[in-house]
Amino acid sequence: MYNSIVLVKQVPDTANISGKVMKEDGTVNRSKLPAIFNHEDKVALELALQVKEKYGGKVTAITMGPPRASDILRECLYMGADEVFLISDRKFAGADTLATSYVLSEAINKIGNYHFIFGGRQAIDGDTAQVGPQTADKLNIPQVTYAEQILDIKKNKVTIKRKIDGGHEIVRAALPVLVTVIKEAADPRPFSAKKVMAYKGAKSLTDLEKLTEGNSLLYTDTLIHEYKERNLFISTLTMDDLQLDVDRCGVKGSPTKVHKVESVVLAGGNQTRVEPTKDGIGILIDKLLEDHILG
Amino acid sequence: MQNLSNEVWVFIEQRNGKPADVSLELLCKGRKLAEQLHGPLKAVVIGEDVKSIADETFKYGANEVLLIQHKELKNYRTLPYSRILNDLIIKFSPRIVLFGATVIGRDLAPRVASNTKSGLTADCTELRIDTITYLGKECKDILLQIRPAFGGNIIATIITPDNPVQMATVREGVMELSPLEKPNKSKITEIPFLPDPTDALVEIIEQFHQENKVNLKGAPIIVAGGYGLGTAANFKLIHELAHVLGGEVAGSRAAVDAGFVPHERQVGQTGVTVRPKLYIAVGISGAIQHRAGMQEANKIIAINTDPDAPIFQIAHYGIVGDAVDIIPKFIDAYKHKLK
Structure with a gap:
């Protein structure tokens, strides 16, 4: 039996930027980008589910983020996670990877009883790949990054094939271990229709508060009780629940600060338009040959 | 402090x-x-x-x-x-x-x-x-x-x-x-x-090294394809053009994510930074991460169906059109000129 905790993140879909999300001033309209489940984290969840199916155990998914991040926790339930936690507090806002890994490691300590921490190698909004190793450091456990395949688990040791610069290596790590995965590690399973039916009504504290705001006949406490009874309550862990040091959270706990942000403005260049015709392309090739760029 | x-x-x-x-x-x-x-x-x-x-x-x-x-x-x-x-x-x-x-x-x-x-x-x-x-x-x-x-x-x-x-x-x-x-x-x-x-x-049991045969950094001509090509079949056009021009094939991150081209050939902030003599960007919208890896190319040709694609802003030559139509024309014209 091996228990896994999976770190997942909701990210803006920054991968495909087209002219459609460009504003007239040449910058990108960020609010037009949809929020999605970071793909490599989904791969991590799939791997944790495979470990559970093969060896038994429990899979817990956690995310740190704003209340709307509970969307991806529901998706974790649809894929087969046994339990999910939303780690959310206004005081976590503006955290860099160091502050994030502090909060995550304390949440993991609180949940406890794990053999594996799985996560995607990196999230597409920052691409830093830092939160995994920084969380492992704070938990004082070994890490295996860029994992591509779990070859075998026995006697409290896991054998993993991982990518390295210019090749691969096979490592054997003692449990508990934190593993970050690349997309080749697994194909995330589709949502189970049965589980979607069962969990589509799962709600976090904020979701329930929204319900009571709009209806004076409803009381949050009663709703929480009811949703817990029906196994549809997404637990939230806040700063107080985790008894965190406020100086290590959010902006305050982040050594790196954003000094300046410049939206990328695309100024018109000195570009020559080439007609998409045989003649147009012919002229271009003549020019390139003449300039010794081609030939 | x-x-x-x-x-x-x-x-x-x-x-x-x-x-x-x-x-x-x-x-x-x-x-x-x-x-x-x-x-x-x-x-x-x-x-x-x-x-x-x-x-x-x-x-x-x-x-x-x-x-x-x-x-x-x-x-x-x-x-x-x-x-x-x-x-x-x-x-x-x-x-x-x-x-x-x-x-x-x-x-x-x-x-x-x-x-x-x-x-x-x-x-x-x-x-x-x-x-x-x-x-x-x-x-x-x-x-x-x-x-x-x-x-x-x-x-x-x-x-x-x-x-x-x-x-x-x-x-x-x-x-x-x-x-x-x-x-x-x-x-x-x-x-x-x-x-x-x-x-x-953590012990290392075994290591395998593959010689990296891809040398994008040193290639004088690079033909790069993006997600805009739509299918792996269309991406073959990139290979054909690169072959005819004697260049290397590369891709944007979106093309790598879509499985059109391996990661070793990714140009951009999270891939390789290149400074070739000629960079042809096909179906690449031109997000800054991509541009960070190729904007110092001596000459840039952009081919894209979207006339507003950001890549045109840094291209020296822009061709608005479908790669499926443009690339064969390019190959024909080039072969013809060399004769």
């Missing part, structure tokens, strides 16, 4: 006794940063029998090498390597520590930054020392760590104003390699390695 150090350190990554190109590139950048801080540039070399690497770093500007040698350190492993750096950084508190944004650097740097509570910025495309005002406070000679963020839609300047140690990772090819004509006067400081029981928590 008082009495900040003025030392710049570069972690020298080695594989099979050879230093990684990116580490040497970082020494060249680090040399300039150290000059501005009026401090020494130090190289940290860890491995087994790696004194020759230590000697090599002097050609790139290192004033001192911190050399740690032990047979247990032959191959990179997270726990012993991070333990060594943690101890050294806590003891000497350098002002700046640079790592290559390789698999090793991206495994090691965050763990060390966490342990030493240092700021760390990944995949910087520019590093500069400057004095700035942050929240009304003057930050003297601070490291400006510049990187595209948020999918490349913004350029962020990151600083570490309140911590003594600032760390950054940089991709291979981003900083220029400029060896010294006459190496600095320099010294090697050997630092003993004390094995620890935790070193055995």
